[in-house]
Amino acid sequence: MTALLRMSVEEHIALSTLVLTGFGVPEAAAREQAELLLEGDLRGHASHGLRRLDMLAQRLRSGAVRAAARPTSTWTTASVLVVDGDGGLGPPVARRAVEELLAKVAETGVAVAAVRNANHLGMLAPYVESMAAAGVIAIALTTSEALVHPWGGTRALVGTNPLAVAVPVPGEDPVVLDMATGQVSRGKVLDHAARGLPLAPGHAVDSAGVPTTDAAAAVDGAISPFGGPKGYALGLMLEVLVATLTRTALGEEVRGTLDPTDPSTKGDLFIAIDPTAFGSGAAPVAAYLAALRATSPAPGHDRVLVPGDRARATRATNLADGVPVSQVTWARAQQIAADVPERP
């Protein structure tokens, strides 16, 4: 178990930004990327945190991420935004798409942005949360490398295809879902393999497609879809939906977030819906959520949570105690910073 450091938000942001600007990424874009890495660590998802800076640096070095990308966007109808990220970092492209959606949705009631040629967005929750903070219901979808086997299949042919949704609740925190459609993350499989720990039953198969709890065997196999055939169907549906609207790759052709050199071929979709466009009145959402949180817990559970509760609590704790980063990751990030080319 590697030691955990506690960094300040400023240190965390500064180190990422230093590396990214060193590769020629404009200051504002570098900061947006740094903020997404920060959110990964703040929420306890180290795989989406500073640990990813290494891959980003490699991809900037190889040109798979274009530092000086000039994303473009076009409203093809009053409610449809088509975005081409020009091979740039994901967060600046996605942040811009979100801003355009927010500016538009007050007028149209609903708006959709389809993004291609952007790199990894990081965690999806921060995007939908920022839209919910503006009073807008948000759905974010993205395709990802094929790591999950189809239900009844043996090989990885489906992405982990995460899904994030946020619904604002007047006067309260929003309800926020941010989940992948695999039983377990690739990061956890690799981590358990490195540490010799088993996986939970049903979480993965080996290279022959046989269910295994041996994480090392799962590294060469595939992750199982969450929730059996329904979860497979949902994950596949999201993949087909995103690819259809973004005109991007599917299955094994989705590349570019887990390797240093392949251009990103995934797609991202954002849907914004303005509740105020749906007439007068309001649903008793706050009272319902209160009843859920107050219901008796089952044996072995402390209490019932509403989606978003745990991430919000973890984030608050880490903001207070310092951003958790493993010593290995911090040392590696400092090494990367030392190796960064001279600023152009």
Added chain:
Amino acid sequence: MTALLRMSVEEHIALSTLVLTGFGVPEAAAREQAELLLEGDLRGHASHGLRRLDMLAQRLRSGAVRAAARPTSTWTTASVLVVDGDGGLGPPVARRAVEELLAKVAETGVAVAAVRNANHLGMLAPYVESMAAAGVIAIALTTSEALVHPWGGTRALVGTNPLAVAVPVPGEDPVVLDMATGQVSRGKVLDHAARGLPLAPGHAVDSAGVPTTDAAAAVDGAISPFGGPKGYALGLMLEVLVATLTRTALGEEVRGTLDPTDPSTKGDLFIAIDPTAFGSGAAPVAAYLAALRATSPAPGHDRVLVPGDRARATRATNLADGVPVSQVTWARAQQIAADVPERP
């Protein structure tokens, strides 16, 4: 095991329509409702088939379903349709909403309909399939009675909240997802209880919130969410999303599809997205689906399916062999027809 009859499509439609028009439902609306009952039986979901005619008749008799409903709809923005079903049968209201969305989405690229005060829609797949047949991506959501316990909770506080999505695939059948977010349907729990059959582990809890495979105990308990905490979070999210946009009830306040007298307090949401609004090019969806269907099956599986494949095959078989209806259900429907009041 009750004997299974094989009816013609015409017999099936005629019997439902006779009952519904007998209660004063206009011919066209009665036929739309009858078609949805037919689809339930054609797809092998008897709980959404002719078996439901009994409850519909009781609800028409009590006035909980208004035979002479006059649904209204308003475009509140260019892309948002707000529909009030006036307490009428669900399918005619939903069919009309779908038609309005299809007429609009070619212009706007995306459109959303929020429906309230409509009764049970029946299976959601036929609605999204009809939109996919017009080349439009469709998402259908509906809230339902609280039958599912929250993850970590003991009591039923969340609906089974079904989700249907269809994505058209040029030159091929669409990909069609139609799933509820419970591990098992209420109908199956009741059926297994009546027949003394066990439930699968993890599918339900008893009245104390303890996991049980005893279907009779589960009748007084709650259905478990599919896919553990992720499935709970997804189902809850759909509930909050639909209720927020339709201004309808949540949790235990959702009523009116399982009882003879309560007005329907659920909501329904339809989202239509026109892929042609998203610029030129196309994703290689057909090739991807072919690769999925051709991949090696895992031990114990015949082959890998794409969502919609099984329902399509079942429907085709039943169209050829006759619509399967249990003898009990058919006899009951004939009895209801005999008891129908004189036409007004």
